[in-house]
Amino acid sequence: MTQDGAPLAPGLYIVATPIGNLGDITIRAAATLAQVETIACEDTRVTGKLLKHLGIAKPLWRYDDHSAPKDRERLIEAMRSKPVALVSDAGMPLVSDPGYRLVIDAKEAGIPVTALPGANAPLTALALSGLPNDRFLFAGFLPNKEKARLDMLEELAPVRTTLIFFETAPRLGKSLAAIAAVMPEREVAVARELTKFYEECRSGTSAELLAHYTANPPKGEIVLLVGPPGEGSETDPAHADAMLQDLLKTEKASKAVAQVAKATGMDRKALYARAMELKGA
Structure with a gap:
């Protein structure tokens, strides 16, 4: 009735x-x-x-x-x-x-x-995460294939909102690695087993969380959240240098520059010149 x-x-x-x-x-x-x-x-x-x-x-x-x-x-x-x-x-x-x-x-x-x-899992995770919640974008599941996953993250990187994704335990490591490649400086939260006895919401950089969940494989349903880009990060040379130095350890200069440019909005030519200086240092 x-x-x-x-x-x-x-x-x-x-x-x-x-x-x-x-x-x-x-x-x-x-x-x-x-x-x-x-x-x-x-x-x-x-x-x-x-x-x-x-x-x-x-x-x-x-x-x-x-x-x-x-x-x-x-x-x-x-x-x-x-x-x-x-x-x-x-x-x-x-x-x-x-x-x-x-x-x-x-x-x-x-x-x-x-x-x-x-x-609602996305909103519950957002409330637990402590990430900015005045604006957020729910983007469903990240793609299965690596290139498509990276492409989606690069497309969303400039958006000044908290990003929310659904994820499965077996794929969490690949998604955290992709976030580390595209948005290494962002705060990330992994919310799992929401409302259940083993509920957990762990925050940190994507690299920190990847290390944790590699050593402690997760179980259960997962909501993955990525904080918005920090204010002023686009024009902070020290911030860009730190990102470049970290990426140049494992990536070619062109790829490192592309990722930093995408994450910060800075000019690629200027970043490439700076990357060459850092490599020669």
Whole structure:
């Protein structure tokens, strides 16, 4: 029932679920899941555990990245006459999951769509990190391939906001290494196992965090945050020198200069001349 006691109207209900601690389900979300006719979910086992915790039994229809168009059509047809919930395995649906296509089709079909807010991993990690939060950019997952990963980071490097990414434990080292190559001076935070017993939010440079997690391989779901470029870093010669000296230990001068120019906005020709001076020192 709704707040005024009326039954739920037919349509799509986007319901946020806990990102770890089952106690983070909202009262409204629990009530809605108890009243809908069907629940579309990524993994029926994961959603089944949540429903068992809530004492709710409902038909579960799998809807994930591998679902065929007919699965979406089936859900759209059900929404015409019944209330249907959409949940993800954790957090707010549509954040790096396939739900957006279902919402688009529902709107095109004239079906009412209601969103119920709740737990959210990027915002929880941002709050824990201590990084600037007046402006931030959520960029989903970094690409799997090294060049594409570096290209994305170089594209985002000049943006003066805290950057937020999803990451997996096996790929964390590669992503930290890429950040170290493109933005070595930035403060980085790794938030993992959010809201769970082993919750951790560790901050430092990308190099420091890479060393830590190489020695202590991480587990669990991860949110990776990168602080914005520091004020005045573009015109600070000492700052540029420190970056160049660090990169010249492992990179060719041209590559080191390209990375420093991208991170600071400084002139490449001037940086290259300075790199030659440092190499000759």
